[in-house]
Amino acid sequence: MKSTARVKDAPRNQEWLLTLLPIFPLVLLVMRLWYASRQDTQTLLLLLQNISPLGLLSAVLLTTLWVLPALILGGRVLGTLYWISTGRSSWLVRAAERLPGWVVALAVVVGLFTWQLRFLPTLAMLSLTVLGLTVRDRFPRNEGLWAVVCYALPVTVAVLSYIVLWPAIGTAFAAHDVATSLLLTLPQGLAVLLTGPVPRVPARGLTHGIAAAMAVLTPFLVGAVVMKAPILPLMALQLSEDERPRVLVGYLVASDDQMSTVLGRDGVVSFVRNDRLESKVLCPDFGEVPRTWANLYGWYVEQSVVSWLAPAPPPTPVDPRCQGRPKD
Structure with a gap:
């Protein structure tokens, strides 16, 4: 059957959906500032006045x-x-x-690097599945x-993958990291x-159920990641006091x-006069604490390509001011 038969009954007049595309990023940006302000309206207005939109958009784009x-x-x-x-x-x-082949190929490349x-x-599983199903559909x-693309190629890739990933797999099993081992x-x-193909009777419930779950859960997943993304530089300011520096x-x-103007990690806004400022330093972004040390020749499983x-960057000792201690 020609591919046009699948799309001939496509609904029309859905251009209004395009107007919804900018809404989700805007909602995420506002929610990120609301989260950073600890749900305080005045702090939220202060952040909106001073924060560049590019810093907020970068968190959404990276996600x-x-x-x-x-x-x-x-x-x-x-x-x-x-x-x-x-x-x-x-x-x-x-x-x-409606997804062209070049879009699918580009998605694989982007996923490979990110x-x-x-x-x-x-x-690799998704890429091989797309290739195998496409071959069954087109030929x-x-x-x-079919035998080459749908059976021989996945088996070959699986064997090579196990050989290459064996050091990381062994480390994950030794650390009793079940999630990483399964992945x-x-x-x-x-x-x-x-x-x-799958059996005809459960096919609709299986495919459409998974697609609906993806559509519902993806905004929450993206929102959870954006909520934790940094939007301001973390600084340590050493201030002169009467008795000892703070x-x-x-x-x-x-x-x-x-x-x-400094927003504390507890959500409190402080206004510091510059004549009280002895020194300041940019603190490193430690990021999330690694959940596992499984790695492939130094490439840790929580790192992208x-x-x-x-x-x-070269390893440097952590400045004591970033830990809240004055520097002599």
Whole structure:
């Protein structure tokens, strides 16, 4: 059946959906500032007055870089799987059909560079599943090509993946890290089982249920990541006092010739006169504490390809002022 048969009954006059696209990022930005202000309206207005929108948009864009590949590949897999299993069209099939091949390929490349090491087997599983289902759809009578793409290729990739990832897999099992162990071992082994149709009766509930769950949970996942993204530089200011110096650690909101405005990590806003300022230092962003030390030749499973390949800064001792202690 030609691909046009799948999209001929596509609904029209849905351009109004495009107007909703800017709303979600704007809501995330406002919620991020609301979270940083500890739900205080006056602090929120102060942040809105001084924070650059580019800093807020960068957090949303960086999050989108790793969310979009999952949505594109997941939608393509579910839509094509439902089509070859039932031969019937639906909104999911139409959405998958409207994703060009170059968009899917670009999603794989973006995911390869932005996803963490522990998620790369899942990326390989999705990529092989998309390829296998596409071959079954485009070449319905070429069983020889099916055998190569749908069976031989996933098995080969799985074997090579286990060989390459074995040091990280062994470390994860030795550390009793169940989640990382499953992420490094299961996806590539399941790829060979996902390149064929599913029974016709549960196909709609399975594919459309997963797609609906993705649509509902993705905004909450993106929001949770953006809520923790830094939007202001973390500074340590050493202030002169009558008896001994005092260190104020917080996020620098604004600074001019006379006054510096600092948002403390407890949500309290402090206005510091510059004549009391002895010194200040930019504190490092420690980020999240690693949940596991499993690594592949120094490439930790919580690192992406980009962060692993980027030159690491030389190790320097932590300034005592960043820990709230005055520096002599």
